[in-house]
Structures are given as structure tokens and as C-alpha cells.
Amino acid sequence: MSEYDETxxxxxxxxxxxxxPPLLKESIEQMIKTWEIIDNGGKKSDWDCDYCELQSNINCxxxxxxxxxxxxxxxxxKYLRMERTEEL
Numbered sequence: 001m002s003e004y005d006e007t008x009x010x011x012x013x014x015x016x017x018x019x020x021p022p023l024l025k026e027s028i029e030q031m032i033k034t035w036e037i038i039d040n041g042g043k044k045s046d047w048d049c050d051y052c053e054l055q056s057n058i059n060c061x062x063x064x065x066x067x068x069x070x071x072x073x074x075x076x077x078k079y080l081r082m083e084r085t086e087e088l
Contacts, residue, residue, distance in 0.1 A: 016074040021066050027054040031079050055080055
């Protein structure tokens with residue numbers, strides 16, 4: 001099995017996390033901690049604040065061109081558990 005997709009990019013998309021702005025890295029780390037609590041049955045009353053902060057930081061980094069749209073969607077899918085739907 002090939003390690004690359006049909007476009008020649010690696011199947012392992014972790015390379016898209018390289019060179020992220022520090023603020024975005026901090027938001028990701030906080031969201032990882034938040035999901036760990038929730039996934040283990042714990043309660044975190046302000047989880048939505050962490051979620052919205054990360055979503056906002058991803059959006060800002062994308063609009064300000066610190067990250068590509070491909071990186072932004074990778075991060076949304078991985079850390080916000082969003083699903084990308086086909087555009088109309």
C-alpha cells in the first residue's frame with residue numbers, strides 16, 4: 001500500500017501541524033485536555049469556551065494566511081471533531 005495519496009501527498013497528514021502559530025498551539029493543547037476530560041466521562045462546564053476559542057484561532061490564522069485552508073480543515077476535523085461537507 002502506498003504511503004501517498006493520488007496527489008502525491010503523504011497519507012499521514014500530521015505534517016499539517018508543523019509551523020503553527022504559538023497561540024494556535026496553545027488552544028490545541030487546551031482542547032486536547034478538554035476532550036480528555038469529556039471522553040473519560042468527566043464534566044467541564046466551560047468546554048464550549050475552549051472549543052470556540054480554538055475555532056476562532058483556526059479561523060483567524062487561516063484568514064491572516066498563517067496557515068493554509070488545508071491546514072485549517074485538518075485542525076478542525078482533528079481537534080474540533082468537525083466533518084467537512086461538500087460545498088454546493
